[in-house]
Amino acid sequence: MNEPLVYEMSSPGRVGVSLPSCDVPQARLPQGMLRHDLPLPEVSEVDLIRHYVRLSQLNYALDKGFYPLGSCTMKYNPKVNEETARLPGFVQTHPYQDERTVQGNLFLLYQLQEFLKEILGFGGVSLQPAAGAHGELAGVLIIRAYHHSRGDSRRTRMLIPDSAHGTNPASTAMAGFETVKVPSDARGNVDLDALRGLCDGTVAGLMLTNPNTLGLFEEQVIEIARLVHGCGALLYGDGANLNAIMGIVKPGELGFDVMHVNLHKTFSTPHGGGGPGAGPVGVSAALVPFLPGPIVVRELAEDEHECDDDSCGCGEEECGCEDDEETYFYRLSMPEKSIGRVKAFYGNFGVCVKAYTYIRMLGAAGLRQASENAVLNANYLLGRLKGVYPLPYDRTCMHEFVLSGRLPGAPEIHTLDIAKRLMDYGFYPPTVYFPLIVPEAIMIEPTETESRETLDSFAEAMIQIAEEARSNPELLHDAPHSAPVARLDEVQAARQPVLTCLKS
């Protein structure tokens, strides 16, 4: 049975909220400006809750099971993150409050900037971007601003490997650059000869994902950085795959100049069904003045020292008690040559609180452990599936790997069929048909928060499906069999779009 739409549940006179009566004299409403009809539904509170609980039950989610969506780092979202982000002292603060009244928030943001700088090996970080693609746009604009600040406006081209995420060329185009595709070589690396031929005085930068979207570490990354810098361009890092290398290598030390990170991937904040995330952007020291802002800076609070030591009892400035440690005042600051604001206020603060909580709980050793286990889990799963599914690039993988759904002996089976059949086994399917350079791609990222038993049961399902593909292909073509709906008609959805339930 269909879950009704809220509009279908609506009945005149039903009320879902209780509001106070007006405690001030009523003013006259400006006639001629009022709306005549507000076509919102009328639903009782109990019906509302049941509706949304039933809807929630139609979702697969990380809290229900394994979600090996490649490039998305669907690691467990620790519950403590939700607790800290919802602390009233954080939630009930207004972005325009006097800085003196939000030192807790500003301290936390400053610390998170410092943590990310350290993990990335960079000179500065801005927490303002709200998502990965948003951080990417900021990063590309930083590259543009850097060249322009040097009076160099000839650099109109951005090099992008053919394995890149679609956001890379899209961000590049938004920033006004022409995109130039760089091919991959037989080992899944950037083709160095091709890159060499492209590097000249018209190139603004190269956008490199490392590990790349095949889940492979670019073996020639040092040479790539040398070539890019050699022609006066900058090296951009797409941080989508940072989960493989925390505490293993710092991108800044490899020669990356700019990189965004996804707090909702690497740093365990939930994806929320498509957001909110956060996409801080980090840069090398030379690019710090170009960061989007404001960012948080601190200064010694010499004059405003307040003694914390009750036994001292001075309670005032210029106290000489032994606890007279350096205290800082945290404030917002716009970097000198900033590309500007990329959103209102300072970033997705609530998401930053979650990432801060996560990094505090893992520490340096925990972050490295996370990356090591993410890579071990991926290689273990790869080992179990290699030989069952075609593996176009047979190398030690990093945190994810890419198979092909072109199963020998099952010519009618597509990757989509395999993906849909996985639902019947109780798994969310991997990322499919990406990266574009692998036909019928199946991109699997298990993350470090899955146990060996979970990986084994997923592997067994994949192996079983490969057998079904040959013995009973219809089982795959008709899948899913156990989901709330069967395969949906996407063509009809696009050709005759029904995008609201309002009567026009």
Added chain:
Amino acid sequence: MSYVPNTEADRVAMLKAIGARDVDELFHDIPQEFRYPVLNLPPAVSELEVLRETGELSEYNLDLNHAPCFLGAGAYRHFVPSVVGHVIGRGEFYTAYTPYQAEISQGTLQSVFEYQSLICALTGMDVANASHYDGATALAEAVLMAVSVGRGKRRKVVVSPGVHPEYRAVVRTYAQGMGLTFAGEDGDPQDLSSLQQEVDAQTACVLVQNPGFLGSLGEPRELKTLAAAAHAAGALFVVTADPISLGLFAPPSEYGADIVCGEGQSLGGGLSFGGPYLGYFACKQEYVHKMAGRIVGQTVDKNGKRGFVLTLSAREQHIRREKATSNICSNQALMSLAAAVYLTAMGKNGLRQVAELCFHKAHYAAQQLAAVPGFALLSRRPFFKEFALRCPRPVAEINQYLLDEYGIIGGYDLSHDYPQLQNTMLVCVTEMNTREEIDELVEALGEVEVAE
């Protein structure tokens, strides 16, 4: 704790299975001289300790549960019914990804479809997307969309100075690589009529905010005339609007808007120091193929059962790459869910009631404050829940006095953004402010002139 379930024994078995000696062997592709750098981070803490630490940090703030607040300026404190937190706190919603696999994501997909419907109902537009990052980026995307509708040939954007200053800044950031020109921002921020003369054949769009940043409502006739001028020149008319105001005032569709977008934080979202918020975005049917972001559509499965899918994705970056309308990928889905729950809970009558409470309380405050010697309203224009108040002294001084002596968080200092508006405070009053709080503010400001 790194939330890794595998034990050392598991790891040994797994390494054996893949024929690796140790975990280090898996990282041999990384240049050795850069491997395993020192990470200088504070030592890891337990869950108990992190709760204590963040609890202390949060209490280091002055939060609005402990201080009456008259700040708005784009971030608003409205009542959030309990149902909102309970729905968005369900792991089935917040630990799901973007609903790529529709068959097992119907909960998210249907709730987005309902959200789109509710936003259309509120704005009077035909179609809405699944959300942008916030009100500012939604407006920036509206500009990119208008340029795209004009096939890239129209490069001029006419902007009202009554649009939120940070939104205007974000529009400029987004547009810096596109060679757009901007006009109209030098005029009176409460006067829309002067914008008309800036509209010409090069104009891609006209941007206005209603109610404006200074709180005043646009006159319907003025808005209609401006919309007509934009349309006559072939430009789009873009309105950014406080969604709570739409519970009471005419939707922008009635005065000619082609795109309506704005900050949806008021709809069930917390203040949370500026984010995560919600950029809502809606437009006329004819522009749907140029709209950015995710869109959910209704369809049927092979058995004829109703279902929902992400649709019209040929607009998007993962298909179109450099030719995409926008680079947006992740959005603010959970905040749009909060907005949908909020609008459903409020319903036809509740939202109007909230808007009326804001209206009456703001007008009571304005009337009382204007009677305080030395204070006056900046203009006599109709307003909704915010108004500009002329003060006898710099706003920064007054706010410091309010905070230190009364523990009240005063309004926004308009001189930050409008040099002509020295000593002018933008006061915001919502249904959250009690009459006692307003009276206390009036009393406190009555002392300002005599204060040292």
